[in-house]
Amino acid sequence: MESGLWNKDLLNNILRFLLLAVAVVKTVHGEGTSVGFYSSTCPSAESIVRSTVESYVSSDPTFAAGILRMHFHDCFVRGCDASVLIAGSDTERSAGPNRNLRGFEVIDDAKAKLEALCPSVVSCADILSLAARDSVVLSGGLSWQVPTGRRDGKISIGSEALTLPGPNDTVAVQKTKFSDKGLNTQDLVILAGGHTIGTAACQFFSDRIYSPNGTDPSIDPSFVSFLRTICPQDQPTKRVALDTGSQFIFDTSYFENLKRSHGILRSDQALWTDASTRPFVLKYSITGLFKVEFGKSMVKMGNIGVKTGSDGEIRTKCSAVN
Ligand code: HEM
Structure with missing residues (x-):
């Protein structure tokens, strides 16, 4: 009887440990995101991003490529946490590989519209990821569902952008x-x-x-x-x-x-x-x-090192930490 109880406790502990391990693995692999993350907290989030990207790309189609590249450069340095959007003298944004990035104003504009509608809800990292998808679709690519729920990072270090793939890499x-x-x-x-x-x-x-x-x-x-x-x-x-x-x-x-x-x-x-x-x-x-x-x-790519849950923050302005 006693050994039966002990076995039950042991089994419960093992189960708890396994659940915790799964949660840790999911966070590390960026699986804390889900499609439609804002469906109840900010239902028009995705359509506002789309219409903002549409209006910029229709007046200047080169924005589409700029935004797609920006998402790649964000994800490869510190994960997809919008660290590339932070302005400042020693940030990723000011580093050599990012000097020609274009489309910051598109993300800032979508963010301003979303802050007016649902303050402090939609992350800059998600806006960038959605905008990259929309840029591809507006250029003739096929759409896909973007898992959202990323939170924004608080750190951006210029030298870290030097690790990005370069044009002469084998x-x-x-x-x-x-x-x-x-x-x-x-x-x-x-x-x-x-x-x-x-x-x-x-x-x-x-x-x-x-x-x-x-x-x-x-x-x-x-x-x-x-x-x-x-x-x-x-x-x-x-x-x-x-x-x-x-x-x-x-x-x-x-x-x-x-x-x-x-x-x-x-x-x-x-x-x-x-x-x-x-x-x-x-x-x-x-x-x-x-x-x-x-x-x-x-x-x-969009799931690389994402911050979810209580990690990071929801920036109010994409170019600066709160
Ligand atoms: C595989 C390694 C990669 C290397 C070495 C590389 C390198 C480059 C370089 C040197 C440029 C020109 C930058 C400039 O003139 O300022 C560029 C542009 C671009 N890259 Fe990549 N890239 C890579 C992967 C990617 C990936 C994964 C994406 C997105 C999924 C991407 C999207 C773009 C786009 C859209 C442009 C044009 C940007 C514009 O017109 O403003 N690249 N890339």
Whole structure:
């Protein structure tokens, strides 16, 4: 009898421990988010973000790419906690890799509208994640459901942004940087497909077209001539479409361009030359799967290191901690 009771207590304790362990694992993996998190606390949150993004993108379609990239840069540094939005002299936002980020005003505007309607409810991290989805849809991509419930971080350190993937990273380095965030090789190739929209400054690839040792052999020579006309050597800040011919359309031509050695960044073109990533480039260039799977990889990326529950805060202004 006594040993039966002891067994029951022991079982209860084991069960409690297991539940706690599951909760910890879920938090660490960012599963504290859920689709429709604001459905009762701020029902129009998602539609306000959408209409705000719509109005900016319809007057300037380059905002779509800016916002998509901003979400990536947020998630890869301290998790998707809007740390990239905090202004200041030594913040992520002021660091080199983030200097050309665009679209802060879109997020600030959506936030101001949401604060007027549901004060201190909707996080900047969620606004950015929703806005990234809306940017893809407005560019012709397929929609996906964005789990929400992220809270905003209180820390942003400039030097941490230096760990972001860079344009000269080899595939091995890109794979390591992605796997460190729980993203596999397929996620890497799919998410790099975000370069189907937007532009890059010439400085990020000029050594590929002007090297004194000859041009990069992984670029089509006729494409080198074309890029030289857009990127004169003395104009490093001029910008060129990452997906030649289709800068505003979310489609598969980025992958088609890699296959014909028309990738812009060294890191892009390497996805085709490397044997481990080439099969994915091939697959996404010839099937419609890219658009479906992009949303799935974005949900994975959007769950990196999220803060939920009582962690972090709900900022009242996205550019500053409360
Ligand atoms: C795989 C590693 C990646 C590298 C090395 C990389 C690098 C770059 C670089 C150098 C630029 C040009 C920046 C500038 O001119 O200021 C750029 C632009 C861009 N990146 Fe990436 N990126 C990567 C992954 C991603 C991912 C995962 C996404 C989103 C899912 C993304 C979305 C974009 C977009 C949309 C632009 C255009 C931004 C604009 O037009 O303002 N990139 N990227």
